[in-house]
Amino acid sequence: MAEMRTLHVFRGDQSGGEEVAYEVPVESGMVVLDAVHQIQATQAPDLAVRWNCKAARCGSCSAEVNGHPRLMCKTRLDAIEGEIHVRPMKAFPVIRDLVTDVSWNYEKAKQIEPFAPKEPAPFTMYQRDVERSQQFRKCIECFLCQDVCHVLREHSAKEQYFGPRFMIKIAELEMHPMDGADRVPFTSHQAGVGMCNITKCCQEVCPEHIHLTDDAIIPLKERVADREWDPIRALFRKPAVR
Amino acid sequence: MAQPAGVLAPAPGRKKWEWPWWVSPVGTVSALGLFSIYSVWETLTHSSGQYHNYLSPFFSPDVRSIGIQFLPAIWVVWAPLLFRATCYYYRKAYYRSFFADPLTCARPERPGRSYTGETRLPFVLNNLHRFFFYVTVVVMAFLWYDAVRAFIFPSGFGIGVGSLLMLLNVILLSIYTFSCHAFRHLVGGSLDCFSCARGPILRYSLWKTVSKWNQDHATWAWLSMFSVWGTDLYIRLLISGVLHDVRLF
Amino acid sequence: MTDGMIERLRYDVVILGAGGAGLRAAIEAARPGVKVAVLSKSLLGKAHTVMAEGGMAVSFGNLDPQDCWQTHFYDTMRGGKFLNHYRMAEIFAKEAPDRVVELEQWGAVFDRTPEGRISQRAFGAHSFRRLAHVGDRTGLELIRTLQYKGIHSGMDIYQEVTATHLFQDGAGRPTGVFAYHRQSGTFCVFEAKAVVIATGGWGRMYKVTSNSWESTGEGAALAMRAGAEMKDMEMVQFHPTGMVWPPGARGLLVTEGVRGEGGILLNSEGERFMLRYDPEKKDLSSRDVVARSIYKEVQAGRGSPHGGAFLDITHRGADFIKRKLPNMYDQYLSLADIDITKQPFEVAPTIHYTMGGISVDPETGATSLEGLFAAGESACGLHGANRLGGNSLTDLLVFGRRVGIGACDYAASRQEWTAPSASQVAEAEAAALAPLDRAEGENPYQLHKDLQELMGEHAAIARNRELAEAGLAKLEALKLRSKRLASPGSRMYNPGWHAVFEVEAMVLLAEAILQGALWREESRGAHWRLDFPDADDQGFGQANSICRLDGDEVKLSTRPVPQMPAELAALFSSGQLPVRQGTDQGGHS
């Protein structure tokens, strides 16, 4: 007999719902997503869950396991002691069960000015100059950082702040050696970098281990300070190239 | 619905014991609170931090040498205190522990509170951090001068526990200061392309070094705070005669 | 529910799939004044393409200046065992450099050489260091770049919208697509002048697979049901190195980059067995050869504990491995508790790619049905009997663009839309709703599992006549069961309901694969017949298999492989191509 474990999975939609307990036989090395699939295949075929790769590549299977925002395909059952509770991300409206409406993120993504190359490719760029952008481009858009960010999660300030995912998106473009656009005023105003109080939860949950706060948000705050808080620097600044 | 607390390994596959979530905020509040009370007591109730060739970091540079006698520490400590108060790490620490914004990640806060982050007074002033950095760099020069003097006794070169403490303190303070995010920005972070700048290799390696130190900025912040505290306390106890300095050499 | 309640949208070009091929096609098709819709059954940026790791093959010659389009063409044809459409391979090799540079222009940030150019890595069966890459997440880079280019290119992207039916006019031309919003369960008709299929492969038909959930072949099935020709369906690629343990991770890919960066394969006796099977290319031989070699070692009792081989890259050092293969390092550490910088790890073949697919015209991506186009993994022609690593991502770019132009031009030539009739729509709707209403029926997950077992047994790495025949016989029962699938629950985000469409598609495509496997009485590339272990260059090697749906039956016919013109053929005889000099692993010198 295989060892059995109980998963308490949220079932419901916008109108509410509750956790339902399911018994699952455990295989060695099993992850939470395997368990959810097992439930789907044998007990609840309509249990709604997003997933694609099961390899921590696509960022679809974001959920909260025992209150921790996690990729289900990267969370092993044997790493969890005691009860297992699986719930949808809290910062976004539930559609059904573990699936949430993340469309807000795609709207924000569209508002950021795209890459504006200074010259035609192929570029001569050195590894040291692309390292920073490359780190941010590791992002798999799982939106776990958006989920955990208290500005969005607790204060629902989705009008004022784009959230950490899009701070690194802006940082990636701003730090691209061949980008000619200037997104600093945008970062300060529309994107609302000031709403972030650098408390680093985003950096703690990121499954790609991106240093969101240290390497993107704080440097962006410094760039904003260059413009808005530093008269000395403002004097020496070349006009932005468009 | 309340979320039951469960232990979750930070990296799946490896079990690791975690502190209960409240340890960190309680610890931070206690340490920062005590240090603040201590600083107030130290600056407001003492007119000197000098013990022979030792000078407490609270009192350096020594403004009495330019004739200011009234609470000499006040004229000095504002700079490092504001430097720390606007430091990106301390900001994280006090927003979390003192303002519960957020107390800890992904745990429900008290709902319905208004929150403006760092967009309004007073927190928007944290953007001035770099200026306190500049001032602190000046203070650092004095502290190094003091540290060297701590090895020069009336009888000539010597080493006392106090000298070692002051040296350790200034080293920790320097690492803390030069692992600052504002400094990281200054030396290279503001560039989009290192190779396009003048002195590309220098800029890049400076930035890289500061970045490396910066990864442990929080550690340096705590260590240097405790070293300032310890150094000052030691000298205070020497002045009050409770302790006697031990000469090692 | 009546047709009146179903939303109807009108586009010039409707593209099914937001993977690399679909997005690249959409960017090209979305010219001013052309309305383009992209449908994707998952969220934008999550398509199967994100999983690609190693890189995209392109003959820049940044590291090996001798490289040129001719050598890339040569390797692609040789790797494909000359079953490829030569013209596709030619276009591909010639246009690849421009497409990849274009990606850089749109913001992709590839790893660099010390001179500041795009770095390239060695990969199986490529004569030179050729794969432009970003660590081991090149597919993610490609998808993100196209995604962010796409959202600013004036196309409408429909996320989590699944196409279930292709409407046709009397002449068989597509007039639109029936689709449903997964989130709400509501239906939608996309009227179109041209339809592009870019829905990827069908690796999920097998149990041990590196593929994502999406690779269930609905797009190819739509085309097949509409009457389009499928080519070389028997050609299914086994990647030699997938994870073996733990069971939950079985099949997960171990990028060829591990061997590209110097990793070597060992059997249980510690022997580097690839020296025996391919003394020239060794561990970096083509995928079919390496996969078979591992299989043979296991058969000979020299396999690893869980039935595979050992892959060892420890000699490269921890720093190097963590920098060059960060995801592999992480994957093994987090899923299997194995530190690949310290110990060899087990690998075994896994289903990876489907070379076969919708037969297309090399110039435009047009299928055999007027107005229907295809590109990417769902299309067929470029890779022949075996795809070279890194050739797929570039394929998506080269032929994604071409199909975008082809579909756009075709749409421009059609004056008006032909709206699908109310009765056509009602029929599609009824078919889509049927599984929800069936009280007693088959569980789609169970049928999927049974199909996977069948394919794993009868159409796997080693095939023969009996296996294929028995597989076809067993499939008959599954076909019947696939008509009675049921999915209880509501219409809102119901994965069981969605699985029905996928399983139906896979059962259909499975028949084509088995028929092809039965027909091709030779061993060529990925297709290995135990009863015909040799290649038959003059016979079967000269023919492509063509499958067509005739009523309910899959009918197989053949067509001669297109012959290369003399100047291309000369490349293979004259010895005029540059060859790689004295390198072993081709790692970083």
Ligand SMILES: Cc1cc2nc3c(=O)[nH]c(=O)nc-3n(C[C@H](O)[C@H](O)[C@H](O)COP(=O)(O)OP(=O)(O)OC[C@H]3O[C@@H](n4cnc5c(N)ncnc54)[C@H](O)[C@@H]3O)c2cc1C
């Ligand atoms: C683990 C792994 C690693 C790989 N590494 C490499 C590599 O290093 N180099 C390389 O060249 N190749 C690699 N490949 C192969 C390559 O990634 C794929 O062949 C390629 O991404 C296929 O792209 P595509 O655009 O054809 O389709 P996909 O990326 O599969 O996209 C299919 C799209 O169609 C949509 N879709 C499907 N059905 C429907 C429907 N019914 N209605 C609406 N939309 C639908 C999906 O939502 C998706 O958006 C790898 C593959 C795997 C699995």
Ligand code: SF4
């Ligand atoms: S650091 Fe800023 S962005 Fe990140 S979670 Fe905290 S408040 Fe949100």
Ligand code: SF4
């Ligand atoms: S930054 Fe990290 S946590 Fe945020 S979306 Fe990207 S991968 Fe996820």
Ligand code: FES
């Ligand atoms: S399923 Fe892709 S990240 Fe988990």
Ligand code: FES
């Ligand atoms: S001192 Fe901490 S960030 Fe500047």
